[in-house]
Amino acid sequence: MTPHDQRSGHGRVPDAPDPLPIPVVDNHTHLDIARDGEDLPDVAAAIAAATAVGVDRIVQIGCDLPGARFTAEQVDLHPQMLGGVAIHPNEAPRLAAQGSLDAAYAEIEALASHPRIRVIGETGLDYFRTGPEGLASQQDSFRWHIDLAKRTGKALQIHDRDSHDDVLRILAEEGAPDRTVMHCFSGDLEMARECVERGYYLSFAGTVTFKNAAGLRDALAVTPLERVLVETDAPYLTPVPWRGATNAPYLVPLTVRVMAGVLGVAVPTLCEAISANSEAVYGPW
Template sequence: MPTSTQRQQEPQPAPPLPEPLRVPVADSHTHLDMQEPSVEEAIAAAASVGVTTLIQVGCDLERSRWAARTAAEHPSVHATVALHPNEAPRAAARGELESSLAEIEKLAALPQVLAVGETGLDYFRTGEDGRESQHYSFRSHIAIAKRQDRALVIHDRDAHADVLRILDEEGAPERTVFHCFSGDAEMAAHCASRGWFMSFAGNVTFKNAQPLRDALAVAPPELVLVETDAPFLTPAPYRGRPNAPYLVPVTLRAMAETKGMSEDSLAEHVAANTARAFGC
Protein backbone atom coordinates (compact mmCIF):
# COMPACT_ATOMS: atom_id res chain seq x y z
CA MET A 1 0.00 0.00 0.00
CA PRO A 2 1.43 3.42 -0.95
CA THR A 3 2.24 5.86 1.82
CA SER A 4 0.42 9.18 2.16
CA THR A 5 3.51 10.94 0.78
CA GLN A 6 3.55 8.68 -2.27
CA ARG A 7 -0.14 9.29 -2.86
CA GLN A 8 0.41 13.05 -2.71
CA GLN A 9 3.16 12.81 -5.30
CA GLU A 10 1.12 10.80 -7.78
CA PRO A 11 0.01 12.94 -10.76
CA GLN A 12 -3.62 13.86 -10.70
CA PRO A 13 -5.76 12.68 -13.63
CA ALA A 14 -6.89 15.16 -16.23
CA PRO A 15 -10.36 16.62 -15.57
CA PRO A 16 -13.25 15.27 -17.66
CA LEU A 17 -14.50 17.02 -20.77
CA PRO A 18 -17.13 19.61 -19.84
CA GLU A 19 -20.42 20.00 -21.64
CA PRO A 20 -19.72 21.67 -24.99
CA LEU A 21 -20.43 25.36 -25.49
CA ARG A 22 -23.19 26.19 -27.94
CA VAL A 23 -21.32 29.31 -29.10
CA PRO A 24 -17.66 28.63 -30.03
CA VAL A 25 -15.00 30.73 -28.33
CA ALA A 26 -11.21 31.05 -28.19
CA ASP A 27 -8.74 30.31 -25.44
CA SER A 28 -7.00 33.67 -25.57
CA HIS A 29 -3.88 32.55 -23.68
CA THR A 30 -2.41 29.07 -23.44
CA HIS A 31 0.98 27.35 -23.33
CA LEU A 32 0.69 24.20 -25.43
CA ASP A 33 4.46 23.68 -25.17
CA MET A 34 4.11 23.15 -21.41
CA GLN A 35 1.24 20.65 -21.62
CA GLU A 36 1.55 16.86 -21.78
CA PRO A 37 -0.88 16.05 -24.63
CA SER A 38 0.33 16.60 -28.15
CA VAL A 39 -0.69 19.78 -29.92
CA GLU A 40 -3.03 17.77 -32.12
CA GLU A 41 -4.68 16.14 -29.10
CA ALA A 42 -5.06 19.49 -27.34
CA ILE A 43 -6.64 21.07 -30.41
CA ALA A 44 -9.05 18.15 -30.87
CA ALA A 45 -10.13 18.09 -27.21
CA ALA A 46 -10.72 21.83 -27.20
CA ALA A 47 -12.69 21.78 -30.46
CA SER A 48 -14.90 18.98 -29.12
CA VAL A 49 -16.25 21.35 -26.43
CA GLY A 50 -16.51 24.48 -28.59
CA VAL A 51 -13.08 26.03 -28.04
CA THR A 52 -12.14 26.38 -31.67
CA THR A 53 -9.26 28.88 -31.56
CA LEU A 54 -6.12 28.79 -29.42
CA ILE A 55 -3.68 31.65 -28.81
CA GLN A 56 -0.27 30.10 -28.13
CA VAL A 57 1.88 32.43 -26.07
CA GLY A 58 5.65 32.82 -26.18
CA CYS A 59 7.61 33.55 -22.99
CA ASP A 60 11.20 33.64 -24.21
CA LEU A 61 13.01 33.50 -27.52
CA GLU A 62 12.90 29.73 -27.99
CA ARG A 63 9.27 29.41 -26.88
CA SER A 64 8.34 32.31 -29.14
CA ARG A 65 9.96 30.55 -32.09
CA TRP A 66 8.06 27.40 -31.15
CA ALA A 67 4.79 29.35 -30.95
CA ALA A 68 5.34 30.82 -34.41
CA ARG A 69 6.18 27.40 -35.92
CA THR A 70 3.18 25.74 -34.28
CA ALA A 71 0.79 28.44 -35.44
CA ALA A 72 2.11 28.11 -38.99
CA GLU A 73 1.37 24.37 -38.89
CA HIS A 74 -2.15 24.51 -37.38
CA PRO A 75 -4.88 26.84 -38.75
CA SER A 76 -6.74 27.01 -35.43
CA VAL A 77 -3.62 28.10 -33.51
CA HIS A 78 -2.26 31.66 -33.52
CA ALA A 79 0.90 32.91 -31.88
CA THR A 80 2.14 35.67 -29.64
CA VAL A 81 5.86 36.33 -29.13
CA ALA A 82 7.77 38.07 -26.36
CA LEU A 83 10.23 37.92 -23.52
CA HIS A 84 8.32 37.33 -20.28
CA PRO A 85 9.06 40.03 -17.67
CA ASN A 86 11.02 37.51 -15.62
CA GLU A 87 13.10 36.59 -18.68
CA ALA A 88 14.21 40.18 -19.31
CA PRO A 89 16.69 40.40 -16.39
CA ARG A 90 18.10 36.99 -17.29
CA ALA A 91 18.62 38.04 -20.91
CA ALA A 92 20.20 41.28 -19.75
CA ALA A 93 22.60 39.41 -17.46
CA ARG A 94 23.70 37.30 -20.45
CA GLY A 95 24.18 40.43 -22.54
CA GLU A 96 21.43 39.25 -24.87
CA LEU A 97 18.50 41.55 -24.18
CA GLU A 98 18.92 43.79 -27.23
CA SER A 99 19.54 40.91 -29.64
CA SER A 100 16.59 38.97 -28.21
CA LEU A 101 14.28 41.96 -28.60
CA ALA A 102 15.42 42.32 -32.22
CA GLU A 103 14.58 38.67 -32.85
CA ILE A 104 11.17 39.10 -31.19
CA GLU A 105 10.42 41.92 -33.62
CA LYS A 106 11.32 39.70 -36.58
CA LEU A 107 8.97 37.02 -35.28
CA ALA A 108 6.22 39.58 -34.63
CA ALA A 109 6.22 40.45 -38.33
CA LEU A 110 5.19 36.91 -39.31
CA PRO A 111 1.55 36.59 -40.46
CA GLN A 112 0.67 33.84 -37.97
CA VAL A 113 1.86 36.01 -35.06
CA LEU A 114 -1.05 38.17 -33.94
CA ALA A 115 0.31 39.78 -30.79
CA VAL A 116 3.37 40.80 -28.82
CA GLY A 117 3.31 39.27 -25.37
CA GLU A 118 3.31 38.20 -22.74
CA THR A 119 5.24 41.25 -21.64
CA GLY A 120 4.83 43.63 -18.75
CA LEU A 121 6.06 43.62 -15.17
CA ASP A 122 6.34 40.94 -12.49
CA TYR A 123 7.43 42.09 -9.04
CA PHE A 124 6.51 38.76 -7.43
CA ARG A 125 9.41 36.71 -8.80
CA THR A 126 11.85 39.47 -9.76
CA GLY A 127 13.21 41.81 -7.11
CA GLU A 128 14.18 45.45 -7.35
CA ASP A 129 17.52 44.60 -8.95
CA GLY A 130 15.68 43.30 -12.02
CA ARG A 131 13.14 46.07 -12.40
CA GLU A 132 15.21 48.30 -14.66
CA SER A 133 15.54 45.49 -17.21
CA GLN A 134 11.83 44.69 -16.92
CA HIS A 135 10.85 48.30 -17.51
CA TYR A 136 13.14 48.61 -20.53
CA SER A 137 11.87 45.34 -22.00
CA PHE A 138 8.23 46.33 -21.45
CA ARG A 139 8.70 49.68 -23.14
CA SER A 140 10.50 47.96 -26.03
CA HIS A 141 7.67 45.44 -26.49
CA ILE A 142 5.12 48.26 -26.54
CA ALA A 143 7.09 49.91 -29.34
CA ILE A 144 7.36 46.62 -31.26
CA ALA A 145 3.60 46.04 -31.01
CA LYS A 146 2.91 49.50 -32.41
CA ARG A 147 5.47 49.25 -35.19
CA GLN A 148 4.16 45.85 -36.28
CA ASP A 149 0.47 46.70 -35.71
CA ARG A 150 0.03 43.81 -33.30
CA ALA A 151 -2.01 43.46 -30.14
CA LEU A 152 -0.12 43.80 -26.85
CA VAL A 153 -0.57 41.04 -24.24
CA ILE A 154 0.33 42.15 -20.73
CA HIS A 155 1.55 40.10 -17.78
CA ASP A 156 0.99 42.15 -14.62
CA ARG A 157 1.85 40.62 -11.26
CA ASP A 158 2.09 42.79 -8.17
CA ALA A 159 2.92 45.75 -10.40
CA HIS A 160 -0.39 47.43 -11.26
CA ALA A 161 0.65 51.05 -10.73
CA ASP A 162 3.85 50.81 -12.76
CA VAL A 163 2.19 48.86 -15.59
CA LEU A 164 -0.50 51.53 -15.92
CA ARG A 165 2.05 54.34 -15.67
CA ILE A 166 4.29 52.91 -18.39
CA LEU A 167 1.33 52.30 -20.68
CA ASP A 168 0.32 55.93 -20.30
CA GLU A 169 3.87 57.19 -20.78
CA GLU A 170 4.54 55.11 -23.88
CA GLY A 171 1.02 55.19 -25.29
CA ALA A 172 -0.71 51.83 -25.28
CA PRO A 173 -1.28 50.07 -28.62
CA GLU A 174 -4.80 50.32 -29.98
CA ARG A 175 -5.39 46.69 -28.98
CA THR A 176 -4.14 45.98 -25.46
CA VAL A 177 -5.00 42.82 -23.51
CA PHE A 178 -4.46 42.27 -19.80
CA HIS A 179 -3.81 38.53 -19.61
CA CYS A 180 -5.03 36.77 -16.46
CA PHE A 181 -6.48 40.03 -15.18
CA SER A 182 -5.50 40.40 -11.52
CA GLY A 183 -6.65 43.88 -10.58
CA ASP A 184 -9.63 44.97 -8.51
CA ALA A 185 -12.86 46.65 -9.57
CA GLU A 186 -11.23 50.09 -9.59
CA MET A 187 -8.52 48.89 -11.96
CA ALA A 188 -11.09 47.17 -14.16
CA ALA A 189 -12.94 50.47 -14.47
CA HIS A 190 -9.66 52.20 -15.37
CA CYS A 191 -8.90 49.63 -18.07
CA ALA A 192 -12.42 49.92 -19.41
CA SER A 193 -12.06 53.70 -19.68
CA ARG A 194 -9.03 53.11 -21.93
CA GLY A 195 -10.76 50.44 -24.02
CA TRP A 196 -8.33 47.73 -22.90
CA PHE A 197 -9.37 44.09 -22.97
CA MET A 198 -9.41 42.06 -19.77
CA SER A 199 -8.89 38.31 -20.02
CA PHE A 200 -10.02 36.17 -17.09
CA ALA A 201 -8.59 32.76 -16.23
CA GLY A 202 -9.52 29.86 -13.95
CA ASN A 203 -8.50 31.71 -10.81
CA VAL A 204 -11.71 33.72 -11.07
CA THR A 205 -13.42 30.53 -9.80
CA PHE A 206 -11.26 30.22 -6.66
CA LYS A 207 -12.99 30.71 -3.30
CA ASN A 208 -10.59 33.45 -2.23
CA ALA A 209 -10.96 35.41 -5.48
CA GLN A 210 -13.91 37.66 -4.62
CA PRO A 211 -11.98 40.86 -5.54
CA LEU A 212 -11.35 39.34 -8.95
CA ARG A 213 -15.03 38.52 -9.36
CA ASP A 214 -15.83 42.09 -8.34
CA ALA A 215 -13.54 43.27 -11.14
CA LEU A 216 -15.22 40.95 -13.63
CA ALA A 217 -18.64 42.21 -12.54
CA VAL A 218 -17.78 45.78 -13.57
CA ALA A 219 -15.81 44.89 -16.71
CA PRO A 220 -17.94 45.71 -19.79
CA PRO A 221 -18.98 42.57 -21.70
CA GLU A 222 -17.47 44.05 -24.88
CA LEU A 223 -14.00 44.05 -23.28
CA VAL A 224 -13.95 40.60 -21.65
CA LEU A 225 -11.94 37.60 -22.85
CA VAL A 226 -11.50 34.10 -21.41
CA GLU A 227 -8.31 32.07 -21.14
CA THR A 228 -6.81 29.04 -19.45
CA ASP A 229 -3.15 30.04 -19.04
CA ALA A 230 -2.80 26.25 -19.18
CA PRO A 231 -1.21 24.26 -17.71
CA PHE A 232 -1.61 26.75 -14.86
CA LEU A 233 -4.68 28.08 -12.98
CA THR A 234 -6.98 25.08 -13.41
CA PRO A 235 -10.51 26.22 -12.51
CA ALA A 236 -12.49 24.88 -9.57
CA PRO A 237 -13.50 22.18 -8.92
CA TYR A 238 -10.39 20.77 -10.58
CA ARG A 239 -7.62 22.74 -8.83
CA GLY A 240 -4.44 20.69 -8.54
CA ARG A 241 -5.14 18.83 -11.77
CA PRO A 242 -3.72 19.62 -15.23
CA ASN A 243 -5.27 22.57 -17.04
CA ALA A 244 -5.87 22.58 -20.79
CA PRO A 245 -7.80 24.62 -23.38
CA TYR A 246 -10.77 22.24 -23.24
CA LEU A 247 -11.56 23.57 -19.74
CA VAL A 248 -12.45 27.05 -21.03
CA PRO A 249 -16.19 26.23 -20.74
CA VAL A 250 -15.81 25.71 -16.97
CA THR A 251 -14.37 29.18 -16.51
CA LEU A 252 -16.73 30.84 -18.97
CA ARG A 253 -19.79 29.45 -17.19
CA ALA A 254 -18.52 30.75 -13.86
CA MET A 255 -17.87 34.13 -15.47
CA ALA A 256 -21.40 34.25 -16.88
CA GLU A 257 -22.82 33.59 -13.43
CA THR A 258 -20.72 36.39 -11.93
CA LYS A 259 -21.88 38.82 -14.60
CA GLY A 260 -25.51 37.74 -14.46
CA MET A 261 -25.45 36.84 -18.13
CA SER A 262 -26.46 33.74 -20.02
CA GLU A 263 -23.68 31.44 -21.11
CA ASP A 264 -24.51 32.00 -24.78
CA SER A 265 -24.61 35.77 -24.47
CA LEU A 266 -21.23 35.96 -22.77
CA ALA A 267 -19.76 33.49 -25.28
CA GLU A 268 -20.98 35.66 -28.15
CA HIS A 269 -19.27 38.69 -26.59
CA VAL A 270 -16.07 36.74 -25.95
CA ALA A 271 -15.93 35.46 -29.51
CA ALA A 272 -16.43 38.93 -30.95
CA ASN A 273 -13.95 40.47 -28.52
CA THR A 274 -11.27 37.94 -29.41
CA ALA A 275 -11.74 38.73 -33.08
CA ARG A 276 -11.38 42.46 -32.37
CA ALA A 277 -8.41 42.03 -30.05
CA PHE A 278 -6.37 39.60 -32.12
CA GLY A 279 -7.87 39.72 -35.58
CA CYS A 280 -8.69 36.01 -35.64
Protein backbone atom coordinates (compact mmCIF):
# COMPACT_ATOMS: atom_id res chain seq x y z
CA MET A 1 0.00 0.00 0.00
CA THR A 2 1.39 3.35 -1.03
CA PRO A 3 0.35 6.94 -0.26
CA HIS A 4 -1.91 8.64 -2.78
CA ASP A 5 -0.40 9.77 -6.04
CA GLN A 6 -2.58 12.75 -6.91
CA ARG A 7 -0.21 14.38 -9.36
CA SER A 8 -2.94 14.47 -11.97
CA GLY A 9 -6.28 13.02 -12.91
CA HIS A 10 -7.82 12.05 -9.55
CA GLY A 11 -11.48 11.32 -10.23
CA ARG A 12 -11.06 10.25 -13.85
CA VAL A 13 -12.08 6.74 -14.85
CA PRO A 14 -9.40 5.30 -17.15
CA ASP A 15 -10.45 3.55 -20.33
CA ALA A 16 -9.96 -0.18 -20.51
CA PRO A 17 -6.70 -1.10 -22.26
CA ASP A 18 -6.42 -3.63 -25.06
CA PRO A 19 -6.68 -7.16 -23.63
CA LEU A 20 -3.55 -9.20 -23.05
CA PRO A 21 -3.06 -12.22 -25.32
CA ILE A 22 -2.47 -14.57 -22.36
CA PRO A 23 -4.02 -14.06 -18.91
CA VAL A 24 -1.88 -12.84 -16.01
CA VAL A 25 -2.18 -12.25 -12.26
CA ASP A 26 -2.42 -8.93 -10.42
CA ASN A 27 0.02 -9.89 -7.69
CA HIS A 28 -1.03 -7.20 -5.19
CA THR A 29 -4.20 -5.13 -4.96
CA HIS A 30 -6.35 -3.56 -2.24
CA LEU A 31 -10.05 -3.90 -3.04
CA ASP A 32 -10.82 -2.97 0.57
CA ILE A 33 -9.46 0.57 0.15
CA ALA A 34 -11.02 3.64 -1.46
CA ARG A 35 -9.23 6.85 -2.27
CA ASP A 36 -10.44 10.00 -0.55
CA GLY A 37 -13.95 10.95 -1.58
CA GLU A 38 -14.57 7.76 -3.53
CA ASP A 39 -16.72 4.72 -2.83
CA LEU A 40 -15.19 1.35 -2.13
CA PRO A 41 -14.80 -0.68 -5.30
CA ASP A 42 -17.44 -3.25 -6.21
CA VAL A 43 -15.37 -6.41 -5.91
CA ALA A 44 -17.33 -8.48 -8.43
CA ALA A 45 -17.29 -5.63 -10.96
CA ALA A 46 -13.56 -5.07 -10.46
CA ILE A 47 -12.86 -8.76 -11.06
CA ALA A 48 -15.08 -8.82 -14.17
CA ALA A 49 -13.40 -5.74 -15.64
CA ALA A 50 -9.97 -7.26 -15.03
CA THR A 51 -10.93 -10.63 -16.49
CA ALA A 52 -12.20 -8.91 -19.66
CA VAL A 53 -8.69 -7.59 -20.42
CA GLY A 54 -6.75 -10.73 -19.50
CA VAL A 55 -6.16 -10.29 -15.77
CA ASP A 56 -8.07 -13.33 -14.65
CA ARG A 57 -6.56 -13.84 -11.17
CA ILE A 58 -5.75 -11.41 -8.37
CA VAL A 59 -4.07 -11.44 -4.99
CA GLN A 60 -6.04 -9.27 -2.57
CA ILE A 61 -3.94 -7.92 0.30
CA GLY A 62 -5.39 -6.95 3.68
CA CYS A 63 -2.75 -5.14 5.72
CA ASP A 64 -4.68 -4.07 8.79
CA LEU A 65 -7.20 -6.02 10.81
CA PRO A 66 -10.33 -4.78 8.97
CA GLY A 67 -8.61 -5.39 5.63
CA ALA A 68 -7.45 -8.84 6.68
CA ARG A 69 -10.97 -9.81 7.77
CA PHE A 70 -12.37 -8.48 4.48
CA THR A 71 -9.80 -10.50 2.54
CA ALA A 72 -10.60 -13.74 4.36
CA GLU A 73 -14.29 -13.23 3.57
CA GLN A 74 -13.82 -12.32 -0.09
CA VAL A 75 -11.56 -15.21 -1.06
CA ASP A 76 -14.45 -17.55 -0.28
CA LEU A 77 -16.76 -15.60 -2.59
CA HIS A 78 -14.54 -15.16 -5.64
CA PRO A 79 -12.61 -18.06 -7.17
CA GLN A 80 -10.42 -15.60 -9.08
CA MET A 81 -9.04 -14.25 -5.78
CA LEU A 82 -6.39 -15.43 -3.37
CA GLY A 83 -5.47 -13.40 -0.31
CA GLY A 84 -2.75 -12.09 1.92
CA VAL A 85 -2.97 -10.86 5.52
CA ALA A 86 -0.56 -8.95 7.75
CA ILE A 87 -0.05 -5.94 9.95
CA HIS A 88 1.40 -3.21 7.74
CA PRO A 89 4.72 -1.72 8.91
CA ASN A 90 3.02 1.59 9.63
CA GLU A 91 0.34 -0.13 11.70
CA ALA A 92 2.75 -2.01 13.95
CA PRO A 93 4.05 1.01 15.98
CA ARG A 94 0.52 2.33 16.45
CA LEU A 95 -0.78 -1.00 17.74
CA ALA A 96 2.29 -1.46 19.92
CA ALA A 97 1.68 1.94 21.53
CA GLN A 98 -1.90 0.89 22.26
CA GLY A 99 -0.78 -2.40 23.77
CA SER A 100 -2.81 -4.35 21.20
CA LEU A 101 -0.12 -5.65 18.86
CA ASP A 102 -0.02 -9.16 20.35
CA ALA A 103 -3.78 -9.49 19.95
CA ALA A 104 -3.48 -8.33 16.35
CA TYR A 105 -0.78 -10.92 15.71
CA ALA A 106 -3.03 -13.64 17.09
CA GLU A 107 -5.86 -12.65 14.77
CA ILE A 108 -3.59 -12.46 11.73
CA GLU A 109 -2.23 -15.92 12.51
CA ALA A 110 -5.75 -17.30 12.80
CA LEU A 111 -6.82 -15.73 9.48
CA ALA A 112 -3.65 -17.05 7.83
CA SER A 113 -4.83 -20.61 8.44
CA HIS A 114 -7.48 -20.19 5.72
CA PRO A 115 -6.48 -22.35 2.72
CA ARG A 116 -7.09 -19.51 0.25
CA ILE A 117 -4.94 -17.08 2.23
CA ARG A 118 -1.64 -17.85 0.54
CA VAL A 119 0.40 -14.78 1.54
CA ILE A 120 1.78 -13.27 4.71
CA GLY A 121 1.99 -9.65 3.75
CA GLU A 122 2.41 -6.99 3.14
CA THR A 123 5.00 -6.74 5.87
CA GLY A 124 8.43 -5.15 5.94
CA LEU A 125 9.70 -1.67 6.74
CA ASP A 126 8.58 1.87 5.93
CA TYR A 127 10.95 4.63 7.01
CA PHE A 128 9.01 7.29 5.09
CA ARG A 129 5.94 7.46 7.33
CA THR A 130 7.29 6.13 10.63
CA GLY A 131 9.85 8.11 12.62
CA PRO A 132 12.81 6.76 14.59
CA GLU A 133 10.64 6.06 17.64
CA GLY A 134 8.67 3.43 15.71
CA LEU A 135 11.48 1.60 13.97
CA ALA A 136 12.05 -1.03 16.65
CA SER A 137 8.37 -1.99 16.55
CA GLN A 138 8.47 -2.17 12.76
CA GLN A 139 11.54 -4.37 12.73
CA ASP A 140 10.16 -6.68 15.41
CA SER A 141 6.91 -6.95 13.46
CA PHE A 142 8.79 -7.77 10.26
CA ARG A 143 10.66 -10.56 12.03
CA TRP A 144 7.39 -11.93 13.44
CA HIS A 145 5.79 -12.03 9.99
CA ILE A 146 8.84 -13.74 8.45
CA ASP A 147 8.54 -16.43 11.11
CA LEU A 148 4.80 -16.78 10.50
CA ALA A 149 5.34 -17.25 6.77
CA LYS A 150 7.86 -20.00 7.42
CA ARG A 151 5.73 -21.72 10.05
CA THR A 152 2.64 -21.71 7.82
CA GLY A 153 4.37 -22.41 4.52
CA LYS A 154 2.92 -19.25 2.98
CA ALA A 155 4.60 -16.83 0.59
CA LEU A 156 5.94 -13.57 2.03
CA GLN A 157 5.17 -10.19 0.44
CA ILE A 158 7.45 -7.34 1.48
CA HIS A 159 6.76 -3.62 1.67
CA ASP A 160 10.04 -1.69 1.44
CA ARG A 161 9.95 2.10 1.52
CA ASP A 162 13.18 4.02 2.11
CA SER A 163 14.49 0.97 3.99
CA HIS A 164 16.32 -1.20 1.46
CA ASP A 165 19.40 -2.00 3.54
CA ASP A 166 17.50 -2.99 6.67
CA VAL A 167 14.97 -5.07 4.72
CA LEU A 168 17.77 -7.10 3.12
CA ARG A 169 19.67 -7.34 6.41
CA ILE A 170 16.69 -8.63 8.39
CA LEU A 171 15.76 -11.14 5.69
CA ALA A 172 19.32 -12.44 5.79
CA GLU A 173 19.36 -12.61 9.59
CA GLU A 174 16.00 -14.38 9.88
CA GLY A 175 16.27 -16.50 6.76
CA ALA A 176 13.74 -15.66 4.06
CA PRO A 177 10.91 -18.07 3.24
CA ASP A 178 11.31 -20.12 0.08
CA ARG A 179 8.83 -17.84 -1.72
CA THR A 180 9.62 -14.20 -1.00
CA VAL A 181 8.18 -11.36 -3.09
CA MET A 182 9.44 -7.78 -3.12
CA HIS A 183 6.09 -6.04 -3.57
CA CYS A 184 6.14 -2.84 -5.65
CA PHE A 185 9.89 -3.15 -6.11
CA SER A 186 11.52 0.25 -5.66
CA GLY A 187 15.23 -0.55 -5.49
CA ASP A 188 17.99 0.10 -7.97
CA LEU A 189 19.83 -2.18 -10.37
CA GLU A 190 22.24 -3.46 -7.72
CA MET A 191 19.42 -4.25 -5.28
CA ALA A 192 17.58 -6.11 -8.03
CA ARG A 193 20.66 -8.23 -8.67
CA GLU A 194 21.00 -8.94 -4.94
CA CYS A 195 17.36 -9.99 -4.66
CA VAL A 196 17.62 -12.24 -7.71
CA GLU A 197 20.78 -13.85 -6.33
CA ARG A 198 18.89 -14.62 -3.13
CA GLY A 199 16.01 -16.17 -5.08
CA TYR A 200 13.39 -13.49 -4.40
CA TYR A 201 10.66 -12.51 -6.83
CA LEU A 202 10.38 -8.86 -7.92
CA SER A 203 6.90 -7.46 -8.46
CA PHE A 204 6.63 -4.28 -10.54
CA ALA A 205 3.77 -1.79 -10.30
CA GLY A 206 2.66 1.15 -12.44
CA THR A 207 5.66 3.11 -11.21
CA VAL A 208 7.80 1.32 -13.80
CA THR A 209 5.89 3.25 -16.49
CA PHE A 210 6.58 6.69 -14.99
CA LYS A 211 8.80 9.04 -17.00
CA ASN A 212 11.12 9.63 -14.02
CA ALA A 213 11.58 5.90 -13.26
CA ALA A 214 14.59 5.12 -15.47
CA GLY A 215 16.40 3.53 -12.52
CA LEU A 216 13.47 1.22 -11.86
CA ARG A 217 13.41 0.16 -15.51
CA ASP A 218 17.14 -0.57 -15.24
CA ALA A 219 16.35 -2.82 -12.27
CA LEU A 220 13.66 -4.62 -14.24
CA ALA A 221 16.03 -5.09 -17.17
CA VAL A 222 18.38 -7.26 -15.06
CA THR A 223 15.57 -9.35 -13.55
CA PRO A 224 15.22 -12.81 -15.15
CA LEU A 225 11.82 -13.69 -16.56
CA GLU A 226 11.45 -16.47 -14.00
CA ARG A 227 11.55 -13.90 -11.16
CA VAL A 228 9.17 -11.24 -12.54
CA LEU A 229 5.66 -10.48 -11.26
CA VAL A 230 3.29 -7.57 -11.95
CA GLU A 231 0.83 -5.73 -9.73
CA THR A 232 -1.34 -2.66 -9.40
CA ASP A 233 -1.15 -1.80 -5.68
CA ALA A 234 -4.59 -0.38 -6.48
CA PRO A 235 -6.09 2.07 -5.85
CA TYR A 236 -2.69 3.78 -6.11
CA LEU A 237 0.24 3.94 -8.57
CA THR A 238 -1.83 4.01 -11.73
CA PRO A 239 0.31 3.45 -14.84
CA VAL A 240 0.90 5.98 -17.60
CA PRO A 241 -1.09 7.46 -19.35
CA TRP A 242 -3.52 7.50 -16.41
CA ARG A 243 -1.11 8.44 -13.64
CA GLY A 244 -3.03 10.14 -10.85
CA ALA A 245 -6.37 8.49 -11.64
CA THR A 246 -7.69 5.69 -9.45
CA ASN A 247 -5.99 2.39 -10.18
CA ALA A 248 -7.68 -0.99 -10.53
CA PRO A 249 -6.68 -4.49 -11.63
CA TYR A 250 -8.01 -3.99 -15.18
CA LEU A 251 -5.13 -1.55 -15.84
CA VAL A 252 -2.40 -4.21 -15.43
CA PRO A 253 -2.03 -4.60 -19.24
CA LEU A 254 -0.57 -1.10 -19.46
CA THR A 255 2.22 -2.05 -17.09
CA VAL A 256 2.79 -5.44 -18.71
CA ARG A 257 3.34 -3.90 -22.13
CA VAL A 258 5.90 -1.42 -20.80
CA MET A 259 7.66 -4.24 -18.93
CA ALA A 260 7.83 -6.35 -22.09
CA GLY A 261 9.53 -3.48 -23.88
CA VAL A 262 12.07 -3.02 -21.10
CA LEU A 263 12.84 -6.74 -21.00
CA GLY A 264 13.01 -7.02 -24.78
CA VAL A 265 10.51 -9.86 -25.01
CA ALA A 266 7.21 -10.35 -26.75
CA VAL A 267 4.12 -9.57 -24.69
CA PRO A 268 2.85 -13.19 -24.84
CA THR A 269 6.22 -14.41 -23.58
CA LEU A 270 6.08 -12.09 -20.59
CA CYS A 271 2.45 -13.00 -19.89
CA GLU A 272 3.33 -16.70 -19.84
CA ALA A 273 6.17 -16.03 -17.41
CA ILE A 274 4.06 -13.88 -15.08
CA SER A 275 1.31 -16.49 -14.98
CA ALA A 276 3.73 -19.35 -14.32
CA ASN A 277 5.64 -17.40 -11.68
CA SER A 278 2.44 -16.42 -9.89
CA GLU A 279 1.31 -20.03 -9.62
CA ALA A 280 4.80 -21.08 -8.52
CA VAL A 281 4.57 -18.57 -5.66
CA TYR A 282 0.92 -18.97 -4.63
CA GLY A 283 -0.19 -22.30 -6.00
CA PRO A 284 -3.21 -22.88 -8.23
CA TRP A 285 -6.24 -20.67 -7.89
